[in-house]
Amino acid sequence: MQRALIAHIIPWTNIAGTELATIRLAEAARAEGYDNILYVPDLPGAAALEALCHSHGLATTRYQQPEVRRSRPLPYLANTVRLAADFRRRGVKLVHNGEVMGAYFTALAGRLAGARVVSHVRADHPRLTDLERLLLKPVEQYLYVSASTAAQQDFPVAPGRGAVLYDAVPPPPPVLDRAVARAHYGLPEAAVVFGMPARISAQKDHATLIRAMALVQRARSDVHLLLVGDTGGDEGHRAQFAKLSALVADTGTGAFVHFAGFEGDMPRFYAAIDALVLSTHTEGFPLVLLEAMSAALPVIATRIGGIPEAVADGDTGILVPHEDAPALAQAMLRLADDAALRDAMGGAGRKMAQERFGQARFERDVAAFYGRMLRPR
Known part of the structure; x- marks a missing residue:
């Protein structure tokens, strides 16, 4: 029997959560007997993204994202x-968009080619334009990364056309020498280190975390904060980094807050920290929390979006209110003061990551969904 070909549409060329999640999805589909090809937008950065896909043994091709205007629809x-x-030439049977941005350019083409059309939804879309909602009309099924994400959309979805599919937690990172990892970042070996891996952008709430660090320092001078994420990739990152650098200077935390820039070796980052923090304004379902839990690290995170679906408050980590620096500082001090609690939460987190969000469960869910979508109509 011929294996069905699935076209996975990547909407952007930066290498971040959506792109990595699409690769994991294609790998899960491959494990379940499907052929896969990843469509990469023909934009700056495409070559690096293609190289990453190829390193996972996944075929790629490029597609265009022309400007969409009602007054000039021909392009x-x-x-x-x-x-x-x-799509027809290749024999694509299902077009799976990594986010609605990809569906804008490929959903109609998929339907014209006779393929089934699916779109993942990984973030809140509370205010779409009429044109954007029109471009989503050809999408047959939506997969949401969390129940919270499903509730925060501005396009109608009929009953039975949407479902939650929790992503798979990556395998536990290799265990590396902590002293070597800390030396790489210039961190004191005996310090209590919190880490936040996130791009330096306005979506992430680094500012509240820096203000919390100023409060933590009044109680303990041995606590350090390691921030990994691109600080200069584009103008937005550079502008946000400048604002945060000024805030570090204003709060007097410069000796304790470490900006490490983009980190391609995440196992080294996890080896260097005692707990992970995610201070943020919006999130669909952040896999970085599952990665930390898989590494047996306790987590502290903002109680927003799909985060409460990933973190068991008081068991695998601590949830804090949005933009509440005192509450965040209190949670950090609680973990800094109690190594046994850090170990207990880390162990519970690893168990939850493996049992609820493990790869085997993900592959079963993906196979069941694709089986339904590709069943003869």
């Missing part, structure tokens, strides 16, 4: 016809 329609022809 979009011409691109849709070309893409539909490409």
Whole structure:
């Protein structure tokens, strides 16, 4: 029997959560007997993203994202016809968009090619334009990364056309020498280190975390904060980094807050920290929390979006209110003061990551969903 071909649409060329999650999805589909090809937008950064896909043994091709305007629809329609022809030529049976941004450019083409069309939804979309909602009309099924995400959308979804699919936790990182990892970042070996891995952008609430560190320092001078994430990749990152650097200077935390820039070796980051913090404004379902739990690290996170679906408050970590620096500082001090609690939460987190969000469960859910979508109609 011929294996069905699934086209996975990547909406952006930066290498972050959506792109990595799409690769994991394609790997899960491959494990369940499907052929896969990843469509990468023809934008700056495409080559690096393609190289990453190829390193996972996944085929790629590029697609266009022309400007979509009601007053000038021909470029979009011409691109849709070309893409539909490409889907038909390759024998694509299902078009799976990594986010609704990809669906804007490929959903109609998929339907014209006779393929089933699915879109993941990994973030809140509370205010779409009429044109954006129109572009989503061809999508047949939506997969939400959390129940919270499903509730925060501005496009109608009929009953039976949406479901929650929790992503898979990555395998536990290799255990590395803590002293070596800390020396790499210039961290004191005996310090209590909290770490936050996130791009330096306005979506992430680094400012509240820095203010919390100023409060922590009044109680304990041996607590350090390690921040990994791109600080200069584009103008937005550079501007946000400048604001945060000024805040570090204003709060007097410069000796204790460490910006390490982009980190390609995440096992080294996890080896260097005692607990992970995610201070943020919006989140769909942040896999970084599951990664930390898989590494047996306790987590502290903002109680927003899908985060409470990933963290058992008081068991695998601590949830704090949004933009509440005193509450965040209190949670950090609680873990800094109690190594036994850190170990207990880390152990509970690893168990939860493996049992509720493990790879075997993910592959079963993916296979069941694709089986339903590709069943003869």
